[in-house]
Amino acid sequence: MTKPTMEDVARTAGLSRALVSLVMRGSDKVSDSSRERVLAAAAELGYRPNLAARHLASKRSLTIGLVLNDLHNPFFPEVADGVHAAATEAGYHVLMNSGFLRGALEREAVESFIDLGVDGVLLAGARIGSSDLEHLASRVPITVIGRHLRSTAVDTVNNDDLAGGRLATEHLIGLGHRRIVHIDGGQGAGSSQRRSGYSAAMRDHELEPEVISAQFTEEAGLRAGRRLAGRPRPPEAIFVANDLAAVGVLGALADHGLRVPDDLSVVGYDNTSLAGIHHISLTSVDQDRQTMGRLAVEVLLERIGGGRRGAVHHVIAPSLVRRSTSAPR
Amino acid sequence: MTKPTMEDVARTAGLSRALVSLVMRGSDKVSDSSRERVLAAAAELGYRPNLAARHLASKRSLTIGLVLNDLHNPFFPEVADGVHAAATEAGYHVLMNSGFLRGALEREAVESFIDLGVDGVLLAGARIGSSDLEHLASRVPITVIGRHLRSTAVDTVNNDDLAGGRLATEHLIGLGHRRIVHIDGGQGAGSSQRRSGYSAAMRDHELEPEVISAQFTEEAGLRAGRRLAGRPRPPEAIFVANDLAAVGVLGALADHGLRVPDDLSVVGYDNTSLAGIHHISLTSVDQDRQTMGRLAVEVLLERIGGGRRGAVHHVIAPSLVRRSTSAPR
DNA sequence: GTGAAAGCGCTAACAG
DNA sequence: CTGTTAGCGCTTTCAC
Numbered sequence: 001m002t003k004p005t006m007e008d009v010a011r012t013a014g015l016s017r018a019l020v021s022l023v024m025r026g027s028d029k030v031s032d033s034s035r036e037r038v039l040a041a042a043a044e045l046g047y048r049p050n051l052a053a054r055h056l057a058s059k060r061s062l063t064i065g066l067v068l069n070d071l072h073n074p075f076f077p078e079v080a081d082g083v084h085a086a087a088t089e090a091g092y093h094v095l096m097n098s099g100f101l102r103g104a105l106e107r108e109a110v111e112s113f114i115d116l117g118v119d120g121v122l123l124a125g126a127r128i129g130s131s132d133l134e135h136l137a138s139r140v141p142i143t144v145i146g147r148h149l150r151s152t153a154v155d156t157v158n159n160d161d162l163a164g165g166r167l168a169t170e171h172l173i174g175l176g177h178r179r180i181v182h183i184d185g186g187q188g189a190g191s192s193q194r195r196s197g198y199s200a201a202m203r204d205h206e207l208e209p210e211v212i213s214a215q216f217t218e219e220a221g222l223r224a225g226r227r228l229a230g231r232p233r234p235p236e237a238i239f240v241a242n243d244l245a246a247v248g249v250l251g252a253l254a255d256h257g258l259r260v261p262d263d264l265s266v267v268g269y270d271n272t273s274l275a276g277i278h279h280i281s282l283t284s285v286d287q288d289r290q291t292m293g294r295l296a297v298e299v300l301l302e303r304i305g306g307g308r309r310g311a312v313h314h315v316i317a318p319s320l321v322r323r324s325t326s327a328p329r
Numbered sequence: 330m331t332k333p334t335m336e337d338v339a340r341t342a343g344l345s346r347a348l349v350s351l352v353m354r355g356s357d358k359v360s361d362s363s364r365e366r367v368l369a370a371a372a373e374l375g376y377r378p379n380l381a382a383r384h385l386a387s388k389r390s391l392t393i394g395l396v397l398n399d400l401h402n403p404f405f406p407e408v409a410d411g412v413h414a415a416a417t418e419a420g421y422h423v424l425m426n427s428g429f430l431r432g433a434l435e436r437e438a439v440e441s442f443i444d445l446g447v448d449g450v451l452l453a454g455a456r457i458g459s460s461d462l463e464h465l466a467s468r469v470p471i472t473v474i475g476r477h478l479r480s481t482a483v484d485t486v487n488n489d490d491l492a493g494g495r496l497a498t499e500h501l502i503g504l505g506h507r508r509i510v511h512i513d514g515g516q517g518a519g520s521s522q523r524r525s526g527y528s529a530a531m532r533d534h535e536l537e538p539e540v541i542s543a544q545f546t547e548e549a550g551l552r553a554g555r556r557l558a559g560r561p562r563p564p565e566a567i568f569v570a571n572d573l574a575a576v577g578v579l580g581a582l583a584d585h586g587l588r589v590p591d592d593l594s595v596v597g598y599d600n601t602s603l604a605g606i607h608h609i610s611l612t613s614v615d616q617d618r619q620t621m622g623r624l625a626v627e628v629l630l631e632r633i634g635g636g637r638r639g640a641v642h643h644v645i646a647p648s649l650v651r652r653s654t655s656a657p658r
Numbered sequence: 659g660t661g662a663a664a665g666c667g668c669t670a671a672c673a674g
Numbered sequence: 675c676t677g678t679t680a681g682c683g684c685t686t687t688c689a690c
Contacts, residue, residue, distance in 0.1 A: 005683055016661045021685060031659060043343040051444040052390075056666045077400035080427065093441055096425040098409065112422055136687035139332070159453065169589070174614055192488040218602070251607030273401065273547070278580030279608040334667055345677045350669060360675060382667035385682045 004045040013041035013152070024049055055117040063093040064300060065113030069125030069189070070101045073216060073244050074272040075289060079124045079145060082293020090301055101217070103127040107136070112122055114140050120300045123147075124293075125189045126215075143300040147189035149313075155303060157296040157314045159287035164318035165197020168239045168267045168285050172319055176329035177237035177265060181210045183224045183249060185241035188216040194241050194269060209259040210235075212268050214245055221248025229256035236264055243268040243275045243284055250280065250325070251255060262328035271321050281324035288316060330506055342370035353378055379451055384446045392422040393629060394442030396435055398454030398518070398641040400427045402545060402573050403601040404618060408453045408474060411622020417600040419630055421448070432456040432548075437467070443469050449629045452476075453622075454518045454545075472629040476518035478642075484632060486643045488616035490519040493647035494526020496569045497596045497614050500649055502534050505658035506566035506594060508538045512553045512578060514570035517545040523598060524568050539564075543574055551575025558585035564595055565658060572597040572604045579609065579654070590656035600650050608651035618643060 006024075010017045015034060022030050023038040041047075055061045066083055068076040080096065087094045095118065099106030106128045113121050120141040126133065130149055136142060137153040144156045165182075172180050182198040185191030195211060202209040212227065214220040221240060228234055231251050231321075240246035246268030253260055260266055267273055271286035295314055302308055336634075339346040343364060352361050354369040359367075384390045395412055397405040401504040409425065416423045424447065428435030435457045442450050449470040455462065459478055465471060466482040473485045494511075501509050511527040514520030524540055529537040541556065550569060557563055558581050569575035575597030576584075582589055589595050597604055600615035624643055631637055 003683095007683080017684085018686080019659085022660090025685085034659080047443050048440065050385070050446065050683050051474075052381045052384040052446045053666090054685075056379070056385055056668085057683075057684095057685040060664085061381075071400070071406035072403065074401065077427075080400055081429075084427070084429070091570070094426075096427070097423075098406075098413070098425070100410075100413070103550075111377065112380075115377050117379065117381045126664065217664060218606075247606055247608075254607050266502070276575055278583050279576075330669095336667080346668085347670085347677060348675090351676090354669085358675065363675080379667050382682090383669075385684090386667075386669040388669095389684085 003050070005050070006047075008045055009038065009041045009047045012045060013037045017106070037124055044186065056128055060119050061117050062091060063095060063116075063118045064297070065105055065116070065118040065121045066094050066096045066112070067099055067109045067113070067123050067126075068096060069099045069106065070216070071098045073125075074274055075242070075244075075270045078272065078289040079293045079329075082290035083122060083297055084293075085290075086294040086297035090297065092297075092301070099125075099127060101127065103132075104130060107132055110142075111135050112138075120304045122296050122300060126321045127187060127189065141300060141303040143296045143303070145296045148193060152311045155297060155299045155312045155314075157292050158316070159192070159292070159318045160315050160319075161193035162200075164269060164285040164287070165194035165239070166201045167197075167318060168269065169198045169201035169282070169319050171322075171326065172200065172237040172239060172265055172267060173207070175237070175265060175326060176239070178207055179235045180207065180237040180239060181212060181228060181235040182240060183212045183214045183221065183240045183245060185245070186213055186215045186220070188241065189240055191216070200237055205312075214241070216242045216245060218248040221245030222249075222252050225249035225252025229253050229258055234258060234264060237266070237326070238264065239267045241269055243272045243282060246282055247274055247280060247285070250282070256270045257285050258327050265326040267326055275321070275323065283323045283326040284321055286317050286321050287318050288321040291316065332379070333376045335376075335378070338367065338370045338376045341374060341428055342366045371517075386485040389448050390446050391420060392424060392445075392447045393626070394439070394445070394447040394450045395423050395425045396428055396442070396450065396452050396455075397425060397547070398428045398435065398456055399430045402454075402571070403603055404571070404573075404599045405453055407618040408603065408622040411619035412451060412626055414619075414620075415623040415626035419626065421626075421630070428454075428456060430456070432458060432461075436461055439465050439469075439471075440619060449633045451625050451629060456516060456518065470629060470632040472625045472632070474625045477522060478593055481640045484628045484641045484643075486621050486628060487519070487645070488621070488647045489644050490522030490647075491526040491529075493598060493614040493616070494523035494568075495530045495559045496526075496647060496649050497598065498525075498530035500612070500651075500655065501566040501568060501594055501596060502530065502536070502596060504566070504655060507536055508564045509536065509566040509568060510541060510557060510564040512541045512550065512557075512567060512569045512574060513546045514540055514541045514574065515549070517570065520545070520570055527568055529616045546602070547573050549621045550574030551581050552577075553587070554578035554581025556581050563587060563593060566595070566655070567593065568596045568599055572599045572601045572611060575611055575613070576603055576609060579611070589654050594655040596655055604650070604652065612652045613650055614647045614657040615650050616647050620645065
């Protein structure tokens with residue numbers, strides 16, 4: 001029941017421990033015959049290297065930590081897919097953790113990863129304060145996905161939320177709507193940029209922007225939606241800062257007997273699996289999460305490996321996916 | 330930039346390394362004055378214990394690994410919430426990983442956790458083969474959530490899927506439906522029990538069971554739904570093995586112009602957040618995921634701590650949540 | 659190619 | 675209460 005160690009493998013193979021170590025790490029400075037003996041012995045004993053020991057002795061762990069801000073938002077699992085795929089291809093393991101929508105927990109998650117000795121950390125939808133972030137980044141390479149930072153210490157991968165906010169808003173304006181309200185994502189990642197894009201587009205068309213503060217959750221969307229639906233004169237269209245909240249908004253509107261898109265149009269953001277569900281069929285701004293995940297891994301490994309000096313900030317273009325919740329006035 | 334070690338803390342505090350170790354582990358065999366000096370020195374240096382070293386030296390890591398079968402299914406994040414809450418309360422860290430719906434990856438995830446030296450592993454929605462599972466369980470305490478096993482080596486926490494399958498089916502029968510088809514979850518956890526519950530309920534009422542094989546994904550539900558909707562004479566009701574697949578089925582039915590619940594009724598399983606969405610409003614069998622997560626942690630820690638001899642198999646009762654997709658004939 | 663030896667940072671007895 | 679002493683299992687020079 002006690003696990004075999006390298007020593008055991010060396011003994012049953014009749015070779016030295018160092019030899020076994022070389023073989024386990026796939027070195028080519030080992031004779032074929034030795035390698036086979038080692039492998040055979042390892043298989044026979046069911047040997048597996050102890051990662052804690054390996055991390056302690058070497059500097060690298062070939063592991064990256066991925067912190068997802070909210071497991072309940074389909075956006076994050078989709079990013080995780082891209083991250084996993086890219087990391088695995090590069091020979092890295094990934095360990096995950098959730099920030100449960102709270103900056104403090106997010107921070108803790110990153111710290112545990114550091115304590116564990118991961119080679120780098122990926123933060124998706126970071127809510128953590130940017131000074132904290134800078135500080136953490138001095139201890140481990142960090143790449144942030146989905147949040148805009150001007151940092152020189154942290155790399156970022158984003159979609160252009162400003163452009164995305166514009167895209168959504170102009171789509172609605174193009175459909176002939178004028179009283180368009182934005183339900184924002186509060187402290188959520190990308191929220192302020194989307195809001196700015198919305199406001200800019202509104203002003204460009206000499207329309208008055210109106211923002212209702214909410215969050216990136218279904219519940220928050222529901223509440224905000226109720227407020228709007230309860231008005232004597234509801235808006236003609238709503239641009240919601242993400243799909244999850246948009247689903248809440250749709251529910252609130254339906255509760256109040258407002259028909260979408262007949263009575264008003266709704267546009268979301270993220271184009272998650274939720275938006276594609278037949279019964280929801282939400283018009284939404286798409287950001288390619290798979291690509292963002294992959295890109296983030298690339299950038300992170302670059303920094304881990306090469307020791308790049310400056311930070312890199314990738315921005316990918318969003319696109320609008322039209323579905324059934326938006327229609328001409 | 331090089332991290333401070335215990336040695337550094339001891340030196341700047343003017344005390345021994347062992348003392349620092351005791352303080353870091355919260356021992357009470359330390360004088361208050363020493364403790365304060367240590368803590369002050371640690372804070373000053375920004376010291377954090379190296380977990381790899383700690384794991385190597387001690388036998389326990391105070392960490393458990395959580396493997397989720399599919400991040401895209403809202404069922405799992407909800408289990409994760411319960412797990413995190415309970416583990417944190419007990420002073421344990423949790424590290425997550427996804428099995429990406431594949432038994433082989435799931436197995437790998439468990440192995441990495443073992444290599445890392447976690448104290449125990451929680452497997453949610455396990456798809457991994459049961460002999461593999463037994464083998465893994467000989468190396469680390471494992472608790473499986475949402476899959477029925479007769480194992481003596483692995484603890485399990487489940488809802489009573491057989492009863493749940495019956496519940497759903499009898500609900501539909503009670504509404505007056507007779508030609509009720511079941512779309513199952515293939516190899517998915519709990520799938521075969523739900524199927525048995527369905528079949529048993531049908532036979533009890535002298536109805537002919539008919540099962541369409543699918544999977545626990547939206548895509549699989551969509552395909553199965555299309556097959557049924559395309560029939561000259563579609564069924565009167567469908568019991569789908571989980572909510573995610575049920576959403577796919579609903580989409581397929583809508584595509585074919587079939588109205589739910591007017592033309593036929595649909596019942597799902599899991600009562601995930603998906604089912605509660607206003608536009609979906611799916612009648613579904615509820616299993617309390619939070620509780621299951623918490624229970625699983627308890628059971629796991631029991632085994633980790635106490636070395637319980639036999640295995641424990643918890644089964645909690647499911648309940649039916651009626652919404653808008655099921656109605657009388 | 660292969661083996662010996664010195665740690666990585668921490669815990670865990672064991673003396674004082 | 676406090677300091678000393680061994681390792682935990684592995685990597686990594688450095689000779690042979």
